[in-house]
Amino acid sequence: MTTRRTTRKIKVGNAFIGGDAPVLIQTMAATKTFDVDATVATVDYLDQSGAGLVRIAVDSINDAKALAEIRKRTTANLSVDLQENFRLAELVAPNVDKIRYNPGHLHHLEPNLAWEKKVEYLVDVAKEFDVALRVGVNCGSLDPTKLAKYRDQLANGDAGAQENDDAAAVFDPLLESALEHVDFLDSIGFTRYCVSIKDSDPETVVLVNRRFAALRPQIPLHLGVTEAGAPPRGVLKSRLALETLLAEGIGETLRVSLTVEANQKAKEVEAGRLILENVASGNVIDPATRLPNLNIVSCPSCSRVQNGRFVELARTLEKATEFAKDYPFKIATMGCRVNGPGETDDADVGLWCGADKVNLKSGSTTIGSFGYDEIIEKAVELLQEKIRLYDQQAK
Numbered sequence: 001m002t003t004r005r006t007t008r009k010i011k012v013g014n015a016f017i018g019g020d021a022p023v024l025i026q027t028m029a030a031t032k033t034f035d036v037d038a039t040v041a042t043v044d045y046l047d048q049s050g051a052g053l054v055r056i057a058v059d060s061i062n063d064a065k066a067l068a069e070i071r072k073r074t075t076a077n078l079s080v081d082l083q084e085n086f087r088l089a090e091l092v093a094p095n096v097d098k099i100r101y102n103p104g105h106l107h108h109l110e111p112n113l114a115w116e117k118k119v120e121y122l123v124d125v126a127k128e129f130d131v132a133l134r135v136g137v138n139c140g141s142l143d144p145t146k147l148a149k150y151r152d153q154l155a156n157g158d159a160g161a162q163e164n165d166d167a168a169a170v171f172d173p174l175l176e177s178a179l180e181h182v183d184f185l186d187s188i189g190f191t192r193y194c195v196s197i198k199d200s201d202p203e204t205v206v207l208v209n210r211r212f213a214a215l216r217p218q219i220p221l222h223l224g225v226t227e228a229g230a231p232p233r234g235v236l237k238s239r240l241a242l243e244t245l246l247a248e249g250i251g252e253t254l255r256v257s258l259t260v261e262a263n264q265k266a267k268e269v270e271a272g273r274l275i276l277e278n279v280a281s282g283n284v285i286d287p288a289t290r291l292p293n294l295n296i297v298s299c300p301s302c303s304r305v306q307n308g309r310f311v312e313l314a315r316t317l318e319k320a321t322e323f324a325k326d327y328p329f330k331i332a333t334m335g336c337r338v339n340g341p342g343e344t345d346d347a348d349v350g351l352w353c354g355a356d357k358v359n360l361k362s363g364s365t366t367i368g369s370f371g372y373d374e375i376i377e378k379a380v381e382l383l384q385e386k387i388r389l390y391d392q393q394a395k
């Protein structure tokens with residue numbers, strides 16, 4: 001029987017995260033936010049499916065206006081993820097229960113304003129409109145100052161949380177970014193927040209969250225594996241990280257991010273429930289379960305997806321590259337231009353989807369843009385070329 005730790009308890013709408021509250025399952029609507037009818041129907045369906053909090057993407061003034069209408073028509077707890085435009089906070093806050101900000105995105109807008117000032121502004125907005133915050137650190141959009149500091153280690157492939165008995169050692173850019181922000185929030189007396197530290201590698205998620213929990217045991221953690229991909233692989237990756245942490249009593253809320261169609265998002269809630277049931281029954285996955293060498297990641301899709309064929313493309317590519325499962329390459333497929341270009345930079349074969357074309361990359365180098373009907377063939381060709389060079393070097 002797992003003994004859960006006791007963290008601070010924060011109120012999010014009519015739910016709580018942390019303290020003695022049960023682990024809250026979250027998910028995200030992937031309908032177009034400006035399509036109010038479709039988004040309300042989805043939010044209500046996800047709420048009834050067991051999601052305690054539903055996130056909605058808001059990128060523009062029009063989305064913010066739609067959010068106000070959505071708020072009037074649903075009682076579900078809602079959250080919004082600020083992307084680069086932190087100033088949207090004051091527009092969305094009156095209509096949500098929680099706002100997530102990403103320390104790695106704060107530098108985009110008003111670059112001459114110190115990040116501390118931006119966080120103070122977010123805290124003022126949160127207090128004024130009675131909302132909670134999430135500090136959401138993500139491997140694909142790290143704070144550039146942290147990235148620069150650890151670039152050499154990253155280049156050598158030895159960054160990322162490593163097992164280290166000294167829990168005070170702060171060497172990881174994900175961890176350091178999270179610690180910097182929680183320490184600042186605490187220093188200004190704001191405690192109504194949780195933290196997420198996500199990576200696409202389940203092992204890193206376990207190690208870095210375990211370390212954070214040891215260093216700041218009072219702060220509630222939102223658990224998740226970013227870009228886990230389509231089921232069943234996405235569920236397996238999430239189980240590996242989340243069941244391991246929850247079995248240690250770590251984690252107060254979770255999201256299983258899955259690459260599925262907008263009308264299939266309840267699968268994220270089902271997977272979250274499965275994880276909690278497994279932990280409760282002691283039937284957790286063996287943490288030593290090995291994933292294939294070929295690391296396939298894809299974003300969960302959201303309202304920003306620019307072409308509805310994205311999910312099918314990600315699934316088809318996974319099948320088309322099965323032949324390479326023993327090779328240590330990374331394939332990344334992203335649904336839009338917001339996060340696609342940056343989050344494919346470290347992939348051996350990276351695809352990010354535009355409205356009519358899909359951009360193909362090798363690391364940070366763009367190979368070209370191809371139609372949806374030809375991209376699979378081009379991506380497989382690129383992978384075959386990588387394998388050829390790899391085999392040549394191995395001889």
Ligand code: SF4
Pocket residue numbers: 299300301302303304305306334335336337338339340
């Ligand atoms: Fe949404 Fe784009 Fe992120 Fe995919 S990459 S989840 S479409 S913002």
